[in-house]
Amino acid sequence: MCTLISKYNVAGPRYTSYPTVPYWDQESFSLKAWKETLRKSFHESNAKEGISLYIHLPFCESICTFCGCNKRITKNHDVEMPYLKSVIKEFIMYYELFDEKPKIKQLHLGGGTPTFFSSENLRLLLSGIFTIALKTKNCELSFEGHPNNTTKEHLTTLAKQGFNRVCYGVQDYNATVQKAINRVQPYENVLRATKEARTEGYDSVGHDIIYGLPFQTQNDVINTINKTITLRPDRIAFYSYAHVPWMKGNGQRGFKDGDLPTADQKSLQYQIGKKMLLKAGYVEIGMDHFTLKTDSLSIAQQNGSIHRNFMGYNSSKTQVMIGLGVSAISDSWYSFSQNIKSLEAYQSLVNDNILPVFKGHILTQEDLIIRKHILNLMCAFETSWVDNASFFPELPDVLLKLKELENDGLIEITSKKLTVTEKGRPFVRNVCLPFDMRLQRNKPKTQLFSMTI
Ligand SMILES: C[S@@+](CC[C@H](N)C(=O)[O-])C[C@H]1O[C@@H](n2cnc3c(N)ncnc32)[C@H](O)[C@@H]1O
Numbered sequence: 001m002c003t004l005i006s007k008y009n010v011a012g013p014r015y016t017s018y019p020t021v022p023y024w025d026q027e028s029f030s031l032k033a034w035k036e037t038l039r040k041s042f043h044e045s046n047a048k049e050g051i052s053l054y055i056h057l058p059f060c061e062s063i064c065t066f067c068g069c070n071k072r073i074t075k076n077h078d079v080e081m082p083y084l085k086s087v088i089k090e091f092i093m094y095y096e097l098f099d100e101k102p103k104i105k106q107l108h109l110g111g112g113t114p115t116f117f118s119s120e121n122l123r124l125l126l127s128g129i130f131t132i133a134l135k136t137k138n139c140e141l142s143f144e145g146h147p148n149n150t151t152k153e154h155l156t157t158l159a160k161q162g163f164n165r166v167c168y169g170v171q172d173y174n175a176t177v178q179k180a181i182n183r184v185q186p187y188e189n190v191l192r193a194t195k196e197a198r199t200e201g202y203d204s205v206g207h208d209i210i211y212g213l214p215f216q217t218q219n220d221v222i223n224t225i226n227k228t229i230t231l232r233p234d235r236i237a238f239y240s241y242a243h244v245p246w247m248k249g250n251g252q253r254g255f256k257d258g259d260l261p262t263a264d265q266k267s268l269q270y271q272i273g274k275k276m277l278l279k280a281g282y283v284e285i286g287m288d289h290f291t292l293k294t295d296s297l298s299i300a301q302q303n304g305s306i307h308r309n310f311m312g313y314n315s316s317k318t319q320v321m322i323g324l325g326v327s328a329i330s331d332s333w334y335s336f337s338q339n340i341k342s343l344e345a346y347q348s349l350v351n352d353n354i355l356p357v358f359k360g361h362i363l364t365q366e367d368l369i370i371r372k373h374i375l376n377l378m379c380a381f382e383t384s385w386v387d388n389a390s391f392f393p394e395l396p397d398v399l400l401k402l403k404e405l406e407n408d409g410l411i412e413i414t415s416k417k418l419t420v421t422e423k424g425r426p427f428v429r430n431v432c433l434p435f436d437m438r439l440q441r442n443k444p445k446t447q448l449f450s451m452t453i
């Protein structure tokens, strides 16, 4: 395994989208084209399947030095209300593009820290959203909760609004690791927040844990997983630490590169963690997720409805996902757009009645075909090209480039399909790389992505 790791540990995207954000073609994108493609997609799909809504709530009271999310650190809670007003106003601007009410199939509050906001303000936000949108019958509403500040009141208020899924950031329980990442978070806080979510009737409680953090040892991963499985969360995201210190404003500091585990140590941490999770009755879902067999993601993996987008893995797909808030990304299937990353600019554009989109991409026919292959690989670890619609002229070259991975037993290729083997699962990002024609045609000159292992 160690030789495979040194061979395949290269910089590569996590493929939450194809094309990946650095490869979006700005030239062919305009706000007008974004609105047109979104309107078309909305009318094709809203009545049939509904839409997804992602709301980015960027504030956190203190910075965790490993964090790669777009956030704003402040202890001043006066920022809450003006921000929420902008979010509702942005949603109204989208609503005015359509001639029927959006039907929400999935709604996710992400961050930053949604539980930075008071439960009353979150209630006001949601009532603002649901005065102009409907919910589908089996609507999934979820949020990211920080175990240190998710109160019983947050859980009750959101449950009353129909929230049925919460995901807590845990990361690691070791005191040295927690100090290095500036996130002191005792087990008791996670225990309380998990128990309270269960009492409030949440169907799915998730924990995020990370391997490859500064000073983290194999024993720390074992201890963290042991504590995690005692609480039996329905979903466990077991993320590989993405070290991207070159990304502006993401706060990855407070430790040196030399304080991080090596690629081999990191891979061993993943392998031992995975073994423990499987032994504890969890099933592996796509890349870096584990769930109990009863969880809707596991059921979706079995019936083939699992989907992946900027919100992560979902139990069903909607063609349209609207992202509201600073830096949020939207997806109409035919196009992507991203909101401006500066909080002040976001609020000022929305106040002036301008959609705060600052970049995007309109997918070509080739992008749409490749997007599907990459989604298949990330969600189901296999893809096929039996029908003409899945074929693109460079496919034979892509398969040739993948020969090496086949020889190493990481994938199997037949005349009709490619399957990632059990041994190849940790390398799924490497399997996607040759499909990524935009990257293959224009290799990055500086490092844009985290390492694949
Ligand atoms: C927005 S945070 C979760 C909510 C809340 N802010 C908290 O920290 O509890 C989303 C999750 O992304 C993951 N994450 C953030 N930065 C990461 C990185 N550099 N590498 C891997 N995972 C990361 C963490 O597991 C974190 O819990």
Ligand code: SF4
Pocket: 059, 060, 062, 063, 064, 067, 068, 069, 071, 111, 112, 113, 146, 169
């Ligand atoms: S991990 Fe969560 S709380 Fe910490 S800085 Fe990132 S978003 Fe904020």
